[in-house]
Amino acid sequence: MIGLTVILLCVAALIWKTLLPMLRRGEFRDGVVFSVMLAGGAFFSFFAANLIPFPAPLHLLVAVYKPFSQWLFSAMGWKS
Amino acid sequence: MKNLLEKGRISTRQLAILIVFMTVGDSILILPSLTAEAADQNAWLSVILGGALAMPVLWIWGALARFYPQANLIEIVQSLLGKWLGGAVALYYSVYFFFVAAGLIRELGDFFTIQILAQTPLRAIHLLLLFVLAWGLAKGLEPIVRTGELFFPWFLLMLTALIVCLTPNLRPVNLKPFLSEGISPVLHGSLYVLVYPFAELVALLMVLPYVNRKANTKRDYYLAALFGGLIMLIIVLFSLLVLGPFLTSNQVYPTYALAKKVNIGNFLQRVEAVVAIIWVLSTFFKTAIHSYAFLLGMAETFKLQGYRRLIGPYVLLQFGMAYIITPNFTFYTDVLYKYWPFWDLTNALLLPLILLAAHAAGRKRTAVKA
Numbered sequence: 043m044i045g046l047t048v049i050l051l052c053v054a055a056l057i058w059k060t061l062l063p064m065l066r067r068g069e070f071r072d073g074v075v076f077s078v079m080l081a082g083g084a085f086f087s088f089f090a091a092n093l094i095p096f097p098a099p100l101h102l103l104v105a106v107y108k109p110f111s112q113w114l115f116s117a118m119g120w121k122s
Numbered sequence: 123m124k125n126l127l128e129k130g131r132i133s134t135r136q137l138a139i140l141i142v143f144m145t146v147g148d149s150i151l152i153l154p155s156l157t158a159e160a161a162d163q164n165a166w167l168s169v170i171l172g173g174a175l176a177m178p179v180l181w182i183w184g185a186l187a188r189f190y191p192q193a194n195l196i197e198i199v200q201s202l203l204g205k206w207l208g209g210a211v212a213l214y215y216s217v218y219f220f221f222v223a224a225g226l227i228r229e230l231g232d233f234f235t236i237q238i239l240a241q242t243p244l245r246a247i248h249l250l251l252l253f254v255l256a257w258g259l260a261k262g263l264e265p266i267v268r269t270g271e272l273f274f275p276w277f278l279l280m281l282t283a284l285i286v287c288l289t290p291n292l293r294p295v296n297l298k299p300f301l302s303e304g305i306s307p308v309l310h311g312s313l314y315v316l317v318y319p320f321a322e323l324v325a326l327l328m329v330l331p332y333v334n335r336k337a338n339t340k341r342d343y344y345l346a347a348l349f350g351g352l353i354m355l356i357i358v359l360f361s362l363l364v365l366g367p368f369l370t371s372n373q374v375y376p377t378y379a380l381a382k383k384v385n386i387g388n389f390l391q392r393v394e395a396v397v398a399i400i401w402v403l404s405t406f407f408k409t410a411i412h413s414y415a416f417l418l419g420m421a422e423t424f425k426l427q428g429y430r431r432l433i434g435p436y437v438l439l440q441f442g443m444a445y446i447i448t449p450n451f452t453f454y455t456d457v458l459y460k461y462w463p464f465w466d467l468t469n470a471l472l473l474p475l476i477l478l479a480a481h482a483a484g485r486k487r488t489a490v491k492a
Contacts, residue, residue, distance in 0.1 A: 052438060056435065056438075060431055060434060064431065069426075069427055072424075072426045072428075072431060075420065075424050075426060075432070076431060076435060079432060079435035079436065080434070080435040082439055083436070083437070083439040083442060084438060085442070086438075086439060086441075086442020086443055086445075087438045087442040088442070089445070089446055090245055090442045090444075090445035090446065091441075096446040097446075098446060098447060098449050098453070099221070099443070099446070099447060100447060100448055100454070100457050100461075103457065103461050103462065103465055106465075107460075107464045107465060108460075108461065110464060111460045111461055118309065118310065120307070121159065121160060121307075121310070122460065
């Protein structure tokens with residue numbers, strides 16, 4: 043609960059201090075990128091703040107490079 | 123194409139210091155165990171071979187920087203690959219820099235919570251680092267690099283003191299037998315030397331346009347990388363000579379274990395914090411440059427007015443990502459050992475080669491038209 047509150051406060055502060063002035067100046071592209079990053083940051087921070095398990099992005103890296111890695115380690119006789 | 127997002131300029135000396143910091147980076151803590159796991163007592167040969175293999179990679183980046191002296195990596199990508207493919211590759215590179223930074227922040231947190239501050243939550247360490255990082259990024263490239271310049275003598279002094287204090291504990295017998303299993307394990311070990319100290323320097327392509335180039339810039343670029351490689355060779359060699367290949371490969375942080383061995387006259391002992399300071403310094407600058415590369419990359423890719431405005435969301439993103447990037451330390455080490463090197467090689471070697479090929483093809487097309 044405290045974690046979520048702090049995250050929401052940070053998001054609110056960033057919107058107040060950065061996003062709103064950007065939109066007032068007509069910097070809409072910056073505003074969109076800022077908003078997407080802020081939403082992503084709030085989303086992932088929620089999991090970190092509340093210690094909720096989340097699928098590790100490194101699993102994607104493993105999925106992409108596993109076939110090549112296994113082939114190379116096997117071909118070169120390297121310790122795995 | 124003159125970059126308008128970064129107005130700061132750094133000197134060749136500052137670039138050289140940055141290269142040394144980034145080469146040492148997190149490698150001072152993770153490289154000895156990775157190379158010893160692969161090559162056992164011949165891990166020091168892996169460092170020499172890996173350093174030699176890194177020079178052509180540095181040359182490729184240098185060539186790109188020479189052909190496009192005022193463009194950073196993102197601008198080069200967009201210029202060579204066009205609006206849509208270039209945009210996609212530019213975004214991909216930004217994401218890569220983001221994940222390298224997330225990994226470094228996580229490594230720092232894991233190191234402190236495993237070795238020094240065992241009762242402290244991981245996220246607290248991450249937050250502390252992120253605040254300092256955000257402060258540095260808000261100030262810009264020049265202050266970050268100038269800070270590196272200020273800390274560099276202390277970094278060298280502490281490293282030298284550590285090395286000197288360890289010399290009574292050296293056991294050359296730990297290096298035998300020499301090449302008992304042939305060259306293949308040495309090649310394996312050299313893969314980690316190629317990627318972790320050197321290939322991850324690809325982020326420097328985001329910084330090179332802002333260097334005030336002199337006649338000695340090119341020479342100092344290579345010399346700094348070689349000096350960083352020399353530091354890594356000494357660290358790996360000392361790990362093997364003092365701890366031996368078994369302990370080096372099985373210790374979570376062999377350099378930290380190395381520092382525990384310092385005992386001069388039962389007076390000078392328990393200097394492990396020195397290793398922690400060295401590592402925090404080198405990892406901080408590596409993280410700062412990757413973070414800067416991500417922010418500048420995002421601003422360039424989406425044609426934003428500035429990159430500093432993204433620091434707030436970046437801190438939130440990293441706070442989350444540094445925690446979720448890996449479920450535990452064991453999984454992370456496994457990825458570092460088997461999979462991450464190939465991602466680094468894709469981004470540091472394969473893609474730059476494709477960019478060079480695209481540049482050459484563009485020049486040929488221009489020559490044919492003429």
